[in-house]
Amino acid sequence: MxxxxxxxxxxxxxxxxxxxxxxxxxxxxxxxxxxxxxxxxxxxxxxxxxxxxxxxxxxxxxxxxxxxxxxxxxxxxxxxxxxxxxxxxxxxxxxxxxxxxxxxxxxxxxxxxxxxxxxxxxxxxxxxxxxxxxxxxxxxxxxxxxxxxxxxxxxxxxxxxxxxxxxxxxxxxxxxxxxxxxxxxxxxxxxxxxxVPFAEPGELPPVGGTRPLIYLTLGTAFGDAEVLGRAVSGLAELDADVLVAAGPTVEPAALGELPANVSVHSWLPQAELLGRVDLIVHHGGSGTMLAAAAAGLPQLLLPRGADQFRNAAAVAELGAGTELLGADVTTANVRDAAEALLGGAQHRRVARELAAEIAAxxxxxxxxxxxxxxxx
CATH class of the missing domain: 3.40.50.2000 (Glycogen Phosphorylase B;)
Known part of the structure; x- marks a missing residue:
């Protein structure tokens, strides 16, 4: 055929x-x-x-x-x-x-x-x-x-x-x-x-330490250096390592000097990475949202456009993550929301249940x- x-x-x-x-x-x-x-x-x-x-x-x-x-x-x-x-x-x-x-x-x-x-x-x-x-x-x-x-x-x-x-x-x-x-x-x-997540194969940066690992991306179409910078600043305040995929619309250099616990890359092999992280912070794109759900990850969603607001609302309503909208995407709010998700047993339980549903x-x-x- x-x-x-x-x-x-x-x-x-x-x-x-x-x-x-x-x-x-x-x-x-x-x-x-x-x-x-x-x-x-x-x-x-x-x-x-x-x-x-x-x-x-x-x-x-x-x-x-x-x-x-x-x-x-x-x-x-x-x-x-x-x-x-x-x-x-x-x-x-x-x-x-x-x-x-x-x-x-x-x-x-x-x-x-x-x-x-x-x-x-x-x-x-x-x-x-x-x-x-x-x-x-x-x-x-x-x-x-x-x-x-x-x-x-x-x-x-x-x-x-x-x-x-x-x-x-x-x-x-x-x-x-x-x-x-x-x-x-x-x-x-x-x-x-x-x-099933698909991404072009690539080499992962060194990951896996004693601290939680957070992955941050605003995707391939809605990257914004200012928003990404606020998110990086908030996550950097946590006792965690932060991997950032800046995407094709943001130059890593635009984020300025970074703390030692933050690593910024233009692109990361997301499909290979998600199984190794503890929390994902992202734009709410459908592919990233479903890949994170399949990996059983709690999600902090910062929607920017297209279908991202609908996706963020659905994940938050289910209890598998939380969302921050517009002016609420501040350094302090990102830090507090991420900290709550890393320590929140309820969100992690719902995320695991969602992953089991997808696996079936x-x-x-x-x-x-x-x-x-x-x-x-």
Whole structure:
């Protein structure tokens, strides 16, 4: 069987699909992964076929006329911009670019991630069955113009989308979120899929001492030197060692002179690191949040944008961590919250229970065995 995977060109959208793509390849299927060109070398290293399609999310914002200053998350202006980008510019470009790839590869099934509606539209136009792969919690269905905008884009390609909500385009949904965190339901077939962290391999710095180890990251897209600096200052006051992944948007030098218990790196192999730390402090991105949950770690979440506020609220409500929002992200608050999580038996117990729930979800290998059920 030939299977085509397609994601937006983003770590948080691409890497959650890699474990299933690798499992399908290991079971003898032909697999082609289509996304932004910057991810193709790493995917080819895994033995996957590749093709570059679509535009990046920043290019989507630019095409929608957005500047560097973005509207306040949750505001009407923000919802309008999200609709323009994720229901308009991105799906239109992906649907255009994917059509010749589908014609050349003739897949039996297209697995598109939940943010890449354009791949689902292109598959429907070509008459190829689709499966929607989640990357985190299901987004709320409250964007008033999202549905009409996406339907209009689909109509440009001669595709009539199904009635009702369109978060999975009516396709079966591979849900990587454990039920205790997943608030929304979809009116489609739901197939649980264990979230398995993936990161490009790398060398870990020396870790493992007598003190607790804290890992701090604001991810790959929402790094902010000022916020990261306040978090570093707070964590440095604890009797703990602190590993910081500054990410591609923050230069480590921007954090200035650091205490002896803090080590800053541009990038760290997160999937390998999480099993060795005692606490994670992060932005609330879906991939990091689910990877930390799978590792049984208590989490201190400092959401910055996108789906991060929803993720932070879900973890805090469950009791597997706490969140600090906006102006509350101060040196003192980060220090106090981290100290409470390191010493809090209740949060650690809930985090372990969440990890056990995730471990019981079907593996990528078992879900890959089911993919022929959905193919043409």
């Amino acid at each position: 030939r299977v085509l995977f397609s994601s937006l060109a983003s770590y948080g959208h691409t890497y959650p699909m890699v474990p299933l793509a690798r499992a399908a390849l290991a079971q003898g299927h032909e697999v082609v992964f289509t996304t932004g060109a910057q991810f193709l070398p790493a995917l080819r290293e895994l033995g996957l076929g590749t093709a570059a399609v679509g535009m990046s999310i920043p290019e989507g914002y630019a095409a929608a006329g957005a500047g560097e200053r973005r509207p306040e998350p949750g505001s009407e202006a923000w919802k309008k911009l999200m609709t323009q980008v994720f229901a308009g510019e991105l799906p239109r470009r992906f649907a255009v670019d994917l059509q010749p790839v589908l014609a050349a590869t003739e897949p039996d099934l297209v697995v598109h991630e939940a943010g890449n509606h354009g791949a689902g539209i292109a598959a429907a136009r070509a008459g190829i069955p689709g499966v929607c792969h989640g990357f985190g919690l299901v987004a709320p269905d409250d964007f008033g113009d999202f549905g009409p905008t996406l339907r209009a884009v689909a109509a440009e390609f001669g595709v009539e989308l199904p009635a009702g909500e369109l978060r999975a385009l009516g396709n079966p949904f591979l849900d990587v979120a454990p039920k205790s965190l997943q608030e929304s339901e979809l009116a489609v077939q739901r197939i649980p899929l264990r979230p 979800m079907p593996s990528p290998e078992s879900v890959a065995e089911r993919l022929p059920e959905f193919a043409r």
